[in-house]
Amino acid sequence: MASSESVVFQGFTVLPMKIEEKSTCLHYIYVKEHSIRDTHQCKPKGRTLFALNVPPYCEEEHFKEMFASYGTVQRVYFHSKPTSGLPAVNTSAFFPTAPVIQGYKVAYLVFKKASSVKTITSLPYDKPLIMHKDGGHVIDTGLSKWVRQYREDVVDTEALQSEIDKYMEEYDEKIQKEIEEAKANEGIADDDGWVTVTKYGKNKGAPRTEAHEKALTRKEKKRRKDKELLNFYSFQMRETKREQIANLRKKFEEDKQRIALMKASRKFRPY
Structure with missing residues:
Protein backbone atom coordinates (compact mmCIF):
# COMPACT_ATOMS: atom_id res chain seq x y z
CA MET A 1 0.00 0.00 0.00
CA ALA A 2 1.38 3.41 -1.03
CA SER A 3 -0.17 6.73 -0.21
CA SER A 4 0.99 10.33 -0.04
CA GLU A 5 -1.54 10.91 2.72
CA SER A 6 -1.45 9.84 6.33
CA VAL A 7 -3.22 6.65 7.37
CA VAL A 8 -5.22 6.79 10.60
CA PHE A 9 -6.47 3.66 12.34
CA GLN A 10 -8.66 3.97 15.44
CA GLY A 11 -7.27 7.40 16.21
CA PHE A 12 -3.62 6.39 15.67
CA THR A 13 -1.49 7.53 12.74
CA VAL A 14 0.33 4.58 11.15
CA LEU A 15 4.03 5.33 10.58
CA PRO A 16 6.30 2.86 8.75
CA MET A 17 9.90 2.70 9.88
CA LYS A 18 13.02 0.76 8.93
CA ILE A 19 16.44 0.33 10.47
CA GLU A 20 18.51 1.70 7.57
CA GLU A 21 17.87 3.43 4.29
CA LYS A 22 18.77 0.28 2.35
CA SER A 23 16.53 -1.97 4.47
CA THR A 24 13.59 -3.59 2.71
CA CYS A 25 11.67 -4.75 5.79
CA LEU A 26 9.29 -2.27 7.38
CA HIS A 27 7.98 -2.04 10.91
CA TYR A 28 4.91 0.00 11.83
CA ILE A 29 4.35 2.12 14.89
CA TYR A 30 1.11 3.83 15.83
CA VAL A 31 1.24 7.36 17.20
CA LYS A 32 -1.17 10.01 18.43
CA GLU A 33 -1.14 13.03 20.70
CA HIS A 34 -1.04 12.10 24.38
CA SER A 35 -4.18 13.62 25.83
CA ILE A 36 -5.84 12.23 28.95
CA ARG A 37 -7.75 13.67 31.87
CA ASP A 38 -5.11 13.04 34.56
CA THR A 39 -1.91 14.35 33.00
CA HIS A 40 1.50 14.29 34.66
CA GLN A 41 3.88 17.24 34.50
CA CYS A 42 6.53 14.97 32.97
CA LYS A 43 4.24 14.44 29.94
CA PRO A 44 2.83 17.90 29.18
CA LYS A 45 -0.38 18.09 27.21
CA GLY A 46 0.06 19.19 23.59
CA ARG A 47 3.81 18.43 23.46
CA THR A 48 3.73 14.67 24.17
CA LEU A 49 3.46 12.02 21.44
CA PHE A 50 2.20 8.55 22.41
CA ALA A 51 3.60 5.60 20.39
CA LEU A 52 2.47 1.96 20.31
CA ASN A 53 4.14 -1.20 18.95
CA VAL A 54 7.65 0.07 19.67
CA PRO A 55 10.21 -2.73 19.01
CA PRO A 56 12.54 -3.85 21.82
CA TYR A 57 15.67 -2.62 20.00
CA CYS A 58 14.35 0.94 19.59
CA GLU A 59 15.99 3.32 22.07
CA GLU A 60 15.75 6.99 22.95
CA GLU A 61 18.49 8.03 20.50
CA HIS A 62 16.68 6.30 17.63
CA PHE A 63 13.53 8.36 18.23
CA LYS A 64 15.57 11.55 18.38
CA GLU A 65 17.17 10.70 15.03
CA MET A 66 13.91 9.67 13.35
CA PHE A 67 12.07 12.86 14.34
CA ALA A 68 15.01 15.29 14.27
CA SER A 69 13.70 16.99 11.12
CA TYR A 70 10.29 17.59 12.74
CA GLY A 71 11.41 19.05 16.07
CA THR A 72 13.57 18.55 19.11
CA VAL A 73 12.74 15.54 21.29
CA GLN A 74 13.47 16.52 24.89
CA ARG A 75 12.62 13.29 26.66
CA VAL A 76 11.55 9.74 25.83
CA TYR A 77 9.80 7.50 28.37
CA PHE A 78 9.38 3.75 27.80
CA HIS A 79 6.73 1.66 29.54
CA SER A 80 5.45 -1.89 29.27
CA LYS A 81 1.89 -0.54 29.10
CA PRO A 82 0.25 2.91 28.85
CA THR A 83 0.47 5.02 32.00
CA SER A 84 0.38 8.68 32.93
CA GLY A 85 3.28 8.68 35.40
CA LEU A 86 7.02 8.27 35.21
CA PRO A 87 8.67 4.88 34.61
CA ALA A 88 10.28 3.14 37.56
CA VAL A 89 13.96 3.99 38.01
CA ASN A 90 16.65 1.77 39.49
CA THR A 91 18.12 3.29 42.64
CA SER A 92 21.02 0.85 42.60
CA ALA A 93 23.48 -0.11 39.90
CA PHE A 94 23.83 -3.67 41.23
CA PHE A 95 20.45 -4.45 42.80
CA PRO A 96 17.74 -3.58 40.23
CA THR A 97 14.45 -2.39 41.69
CA ALA A 98 12.65 -1.45 38.46
CA PRO A 99 11.21 -4.29 36.33
CA VAL A 100 12.86 -4.84 32.95
CA ILE A 101 10.57 -4.24 29.96
CA GLN A 102 10.36 -7.44 27.95
CA GLY A 103 9.41 -7.44 24.28
CA TYR A 104 7.45 -4.67 22.59
CA LYS A 105 6.74 -1.51 24.54
CA VAL A 106 5.03 1.87 24.44
CA ALA A 107 6.80 5.22 24.32
CA TYR A 108 6.04 8.83 25.25
CA LEU A 109 8.00 11.46 23.33
CA VAL A 110 8.10 14.96 24.81
CA PHE A 111 8.86 17.59 22.14
CA LYS A 112 10.08 21.13 22.64
CA LYS A 113 7.22 22.55 20.58
CA ALA A 114 3.59 21.45 20.24
CA SER A 115 3.73 21.95 16.46
CA SER A 116 6.05 18.95 16.18
CA VAL A 117 3.34 16.61 17.48
CA LYS A 118 0.81 18.01 14.98
CA THR A 119 3.26 17.55 12.12
CA ILE A 120 4.17 13.95 13.01
CA THR A 121 0.55 12.84 13.36
CA SER A 122 0.01 14.09 9.79
CA LEU A 123 3.02 12.40 8.16
CA PRO A 124 2.37 10.54 4.89
CA TYR A 125 2.26 6.77 4.86
CA ASP A 126 4.63 6.31 1.90
CA LYS A 127 7.68 7.91 3.55
CA PRO A 128 9.21 5.51 6.11
CA LEU A 129 11.16 6.82 9.07
CA ILE A 130 14.84 5.85 9.25
CA MET A 131 16.10 4.69 12.66
CA HIS A 132 19.82 4.68 11.89
CA LYS A 133 21.39 7.22 9.59
CA ASP A 134 25.06 7.67 8.73
CA GLY A 135 26.92 8.75 11.83
CA GLY A 136 23.91 8.12 14.04
CA HIS A 137 23.21 5.80 16.94
CA VAL A 138 24.03 2.24 15.84
CA ILE A 139 21.73 -0.61 16.80
CA ASP A 140 23.71 -3.18 18.72
CA THR A 141 23.03 -6.67 17.36
CA GLY A 142 24.64 -10.07 16.95
CA LEU A 143 28.05 -10.77 18.45
CA SER A 144 28.70 -7.17 19.51
CA LYS A 145 25.45 -7.20 21.49
CA TRP A 146 26.40 -10.42 23.29
CA VAL A 147 29.86 -9.06 24.09
CA ARG A 148 28.34 -5.86 25.50
CA GLN A 149 25.87 -7.81 27.63
CA TYR A 150 28.67 -10.03 28.93
CA ARG A 151 30.78 -7.02 29.90
CA GLU A 152 27.81 -5.43 31.64
CA ASP A 153 27.33 -8.60 33.71
CA VAL A 154 30.89 -8.42 35.06
CA VAL A 155 30.55 -6.84 38.52
CA ASP A 156 32.91 -4.08 39.60
CA THR A 157 33.68 -5.26 43.14
CA GLU A 158 35.06 -1.90 44.29
CA ALA A 159 31.97 -0.02 43.12
CA LEU A 160 29.72 -2.66 44.65
CA GLN A 161 31.50 -2.44 48.02
CA SER A 162 31.32 1.35 47.90
CA GLU A 163 27.55 1.24 47.29
CA ILE A 164 27.03 -1.26 50.12
CA ASP A 165 29.08 0.85 52.54
CA LYS A 166 27.11 3.97 51.60
CA TYR A 167 23.81 2.16 52.08
CA MET A 168 24.82 0.79 55.50
CA GLU A 169 26.05 4.21 56.59
CA GLU A 170 22.71 5.80 55.65
CA TYR A 171 20.84 2.96 57.33
CA ASP A 172 22.80 3.35 60.59
CA GLU A 173 22.16 7.09 60.57
CA LYS A 174 18.44 6.47 60.06
CA ILE A 175 18.25 3.97 62.96
CA GLN A 176 20.22 6.28 65.25
CA LYS A 177 17.90 9.15 64.41
CA GLU A 178 14.84 7.00 65.20
CA ILE A 179 16.36 6.00 68.56
CA GLU A 180 17.11 9.59 69.49
CA GLU A 181 13.61 10.73 68.52
CA ALA A 182 12.05 7.86 70.49
CA LYS A 183 14.07 8.71 73.59
CA ALA A 184 13.18 12.39 73.29
CA ASN A 185 9.44 11.67 72.95
CA GLU A 186 9.19 8.90 75.55
CA GLY A 187 7.12 9.79 78.59
CA ILE A 188 5.68 12.95 77.04
CA ALA A 189 1.90 13.11 76.82
CA ASP A 190 0.32 14.30 73.59
CA ASP A 191 -2.75 16.53 73.19
CA ASP A 192 -5.09 13.59 73.91
CA GLY A 193 -3.22 12.57 77.05
CA TRP A 194 -1.51 9.50 75.57
CA VAL A 195 2.05 8.78 76.63
CA THR A 196 4.52 7.41 74.09
CA VAL A 197 6.20 4.17 75.18
CA THR A 198 9.04 2.71 73.09
CA LYS A 199 11.52 -0.10 73.36
CA TYR A 200 14.30 2.47 73.84
CA GLY A 201 14.60 3.57 77.46
CA LYS A 202 16.24 6.75 78.61
CA ASN A 203 18.38 4.79 81.09
CA LYS A 204 19.26 2.04 78.64
CA GLY A 205 22.40 0.25 79.79
CA ALA A 206 22.25 1.56 83.38
CA PRO A 207 23.52 -0.87 86.07
CA ARG A 208 20.87 -2.94 87.89
CA THR A 209 20.13 -2.28 91.54
CA GLU A 210 20.04 -4.97 94.26
CA ALA A 211 16.24 -4.82 94.42
CA HIS A 212 16.05 -5.29 90.67
CA GLU A 213 18.33 -8.34 90.84
CA LYS A 214 16.19 -9.90 93.60
CA ALA A 215 13.02 -9.33 91.60
CA LEU A 216 14.56 -11.01 88.55
Missing part, protein backbone atom coordinates in the same frame (compact mmCIF):
# COMPACT_ATOMS: atom_id res chain seq x y z
CA THR A 217 15.70 -13.95 90.70
CA ARG A 218 12.21 -14.43 92.18
CA LYS A 219 10.69 -14.28 88.71
CA GLU A 220 13.11 -16.91 87.40
CA LYS A 221 12.43 -19.24 90.36
CA LYS A 222 8.68 -18.91 89.85
CA ARG A 223 9.04 -19.67 86.15
CA ARG A 224 11.03 -22.85 86.89
CA LYS A 225 8.55 -23.95 89.56
CA ASP A 226 5.59 -23.45 87.26
CA LYS A 227 7.38 -25.46 84.61
CA GLU A 228 8.05 -28.32 87.07
CA LEU A 229 4.42 -28.31 88.24
CA LEU A 230 3.23 -28.33 84.67
CA ASN A 231 5.36 -31.37 83.89
CA PHE A 232 4.21 -33.12 87.08
CA TYR A 233 0.54 -32.63 86.35
CA SER A 234 1.00 -33.81 82.81
CA PHE A 235 2.60 -37.03 84.10
CA GLN A 236 -0.16 -37.44 86.68
CA MET A 237 -2.84 -37.04 84.03
CA ARG A 238 -1.25 -39.76 81.93
CA GLU A 239 -1.13 -42.14 84.91
CA THR A 240 -4.78 -41.41 85.75
CA LYS A 241 -5.85 -42.21 82.22
CA ARG A 242 -3.97 -45.50 82.30
CA GLU A 243 -5.65 -46.49 85.61
CA GLN A 244 -9.08 -45.62 84.21
CA ILE A 245 -8.49 -47.78 81.14
CA ALA A 246 -7.30 -50.70 83.29
CA ASN A 247 -10.41 -50.42 85.57
CA LEU A 248 -12.72 -50.35 82.55
CA ARG A 249 -11.12 -53.47 81.12
CA LYS A 250 -11.41 -55.27 84.51
CA LYS A 251 -15.07 -54.30 84.83
CA PHE A 252 -15.72 -55.49 81.28
CA GLU A 253 -14.29 -58.92 82.07
CA GLU A 254 -16.34 -59.16 85.26
CA ASP A 255 -19.52 -58.27 83.37
CA LYS A 256 -18.77 -60.95 80.79
CA GLN A 257 -18.42 -63.59 83.52
CA ARG A 258 -21.63 -62.45 85.24
CA ILE A 259 -23.58 -62.68 81.99
CA ALA A 260 -22.23 -66.16 81.33
CA LEU A 261 -23.35 -67.36 84.80
CA MET A 262 -26.82 -65.88 84.32
CA LYS A 263 -27.19 -67.67 81.01
CA ALA A 264 -26.09 -71.00 82.55
CA SER A 265 -28.47 -70.72 85.54
CA ARG A 266 -31.62 -70.06 83.53
CA LYS A 267 -34.30 -72.57 84.63
CA PHE A 268 -36.98 -71.72 82.03
CA ARG A 269 -36.38 -73.89 78.99
CA PRO A 270 -39.47 -74.00 76.70
CA TYR A 271 -37.92 -76.67 74.46
